[in-house]
Amino acid sequence: MGISKTQYMGFYSTLQWTNIPSSLLGGFLVDRIGNRLSMPISTGLIAASHTLFAVGALFKNYWVMWVARALFGLVAAPSAIANDNLTVKWFQQSMLNMVMAMKTSLGRVCSVLTLNIMDPIYDFVSARTQPMYTLGVTLFTGSCCGLLCTLAAKLAAVIDRRSDVQKHIDHPPVAKDDSKKEESKFIRISDVRRFPSTFWLIAISSALFYLQLFPFVTQGELFFATKYSRSPKEANTINSMVYMVGAVSMPLFGVAIDRVGRNLYFLMTGLVLGLTSHIMMTFTFVEPYVCTVILGLGYSLVTTTCWPLVSYAVPLRYLGTAFGIMGTIISVGQAIDTYFVGFIVDTAGYMVLEVFFTMFNDSSCVVVFTGRVNRWPSESKYKTTCSFSQATCVRQTL
Known part of the structure; x- marks a missing residue:
C-alpha cells in the first residue's frame, strides 16, 4: 500500500486505545443485557469491522482501514467478557482454572497459526488475482473467520439457554423472596464502589x-x-x-x-x-x-x-x-x-x-x-x- 511504518503501527495503537473504553463500558453492558445477547452481537460487529478493514485494503484507502480498526477495538471487548462469564458459569464448580487456561492457550496457538498461514494465503491469492486486489482479498479470509465466530457465539447462547431451561424444570423455584428480587435488579455503575x-x-x-x-x-x-x-x-x-x-x-x-x-x-x-x-x-x-x-x-x-x-x-x-x-x-x-x-x-x-x-x-x-x-x-x-x-x-x- 506504500504506507509508512508509523501509519502501519497506527493500526495497532488505535486498537489499543479504543479497547480501553470498550473494556470499561463493555463489562457493564454485558451485565446489563446478558451474555447470550452480548456475545453474538459483539462477534457480529467484529466480523463487520474486519470486513470494512478488508474493503479499505481492497481500494487502497488507509483511513477507511484506520476507522475499521477503531471500530474493531470498540466492539471487541464485550465478546471476550461474555465468553469469560459463560466459562465461569459453566465450570465454576470444577475445572475453571483449566478451562480458562485452555482458552488463553488456544488463543496463543491461533495467533501463531495466523502469523504463519497468512503468507501462504497471500501467495495463493496473488497467483490468481491482479496485484492491486491481492491484499484486500487475502484479508477477506478474516471475515470468514469472523462469521464462524458469530455462529459459534450464537450456538453457545442457545446451549446456555437450554441449560437454564432444563435447570428450571429440574429444580423449579419455590418462592420469590426479597433477596431474589434484589439479585435480579439491573446493576448500576455506582455498584463498582462496593x-x-x-x-x-x-x-x-x-x-x-x-x-x-x-x-x-x-x-x-x-x-x-x-x-x-x-x-x-x-x-x-x-x-x-x-x-x-x-x-x-x-x-x-x-x-x-x-x-x-x-x-x-x-x-x-x-x-x-x-x-x-x-x-x-x-x-x-x-x-x-x-x-x-x-x-x-x-x-x-x-x-x-x-x-x-x-x-x-x-x-x-x-x-x-x-x-x-x-x-x-x-x-x-x-x-x-x-x-x-x-x-x-x-x-x-x-x-x-x-x-x-x-x-x-x-x-x-x-x-x-x-x-x-x-x-x-x-x-x-x-x-x-x-x-x-x-x-x-x-x-x-x-
Whole structure:
C-alpha cells in the first residue's frame, strides 16, 4: 500500500486505545443485557469491522482501514467478557482454572497459526488475482473467520439457554423472596464502589505483571541479539519461548490448580518466577533459553490464576463489569507503558529497560504479599473469602 511504518503501527495503537473504553463500558453492558445477547452481537460487529478493514485494503484507502480498526477495538471487548462469564458459569464448580487456561492457550496457538498461514494465503491469492486486489482479498479470509465466530457465539447462547431451561424444570423455584428480587435488579455503575479490595489487588498485581511481559516480548529479539550476540533468527526463537512455554503449560497448570487449590500460592509462584527471570537477564549471562522458559512458566501461572480469582472475589451478577475493569486497567497500563519503553531504549539502553521491568514485577509481588482477608459486604446469597495470608480463595453458598 506504500504506507509508512508509523501509519502501519497506527493500526495497532488505535486498537489499543479504543479497547480501553470498550473494556470499561463493555463489562457493564454485558451485565446489563446478558451474555447470550452480548456475545453474538459483539462477534457480529467484529466480523463487520474486519470486513470494512478488508474493503479499505481492497481500494487502497488507509483511513477507511484506520476507522475499521477503531471500530474493531470498540466492539471487541464485550465478546471476550461474555465468553469469560459463560466459562465461569459453566465450570465454576470444577475445572475453571483449566478451562480458562485452555482458552488463553488456544488463543496463543491461533495467533501463531495466523502469523504463519497468512503468507501462504497471500501467495495463493496473488497467483490468481491482479496485484492491486491481492491484499484486500487475502484479508477477506478474516471475515470468514469472523462469521464462524458469530455462529459459534450464537450456538453457545442457545446451549446456555437450554441449560437454564432444563435447570428450571429440574429444580423449579419455590418462592420469590426479597433477596431474589434484589439479585435480579439491573446493576448500576455506582455498584463498582462496593467491589472488595481483594478484586482491586488482583487487578493491579496482574496489570503490573503484564506491564513487563508484553513490552519485553516486543523488544526481546533485539535485546537477545544485542546482549548475548545471537543471530536474529536465534534471538527470535529465544524470544518466542515465552509464549510457546505458556501455551503448553497453561492447561497443565490449570489441571493442577483445580486439583490442589491454593490459587494464590500459584499466583505468587508465577510472580516470583517472572521476577527471577528478569533478575537473571539483567545481572547475569545465564543461557537466555533458561531465562525465557522461566518467564514463560511465570506467565502461564499468573494468567491461569488471576482471571479465575476474580470470580471468587466478585458476585456473579457483577462479573462482566469486574472483567471489564480489569481489562481496562491492563489496557491503560499497556498503552502508556509502550511510550516509556521506547523512550528508555532510545536514551538509556536495554540494561535500564530490564531494571524497569524488574521494578514492575517486584511491585506486583508486593501488591499480592500485602493483601488481607476481604468479604463482599452486602451479598446475601454468597460468602466469598479471599485470604492472602493463607493463599486461598473460597466461595461458599450460605
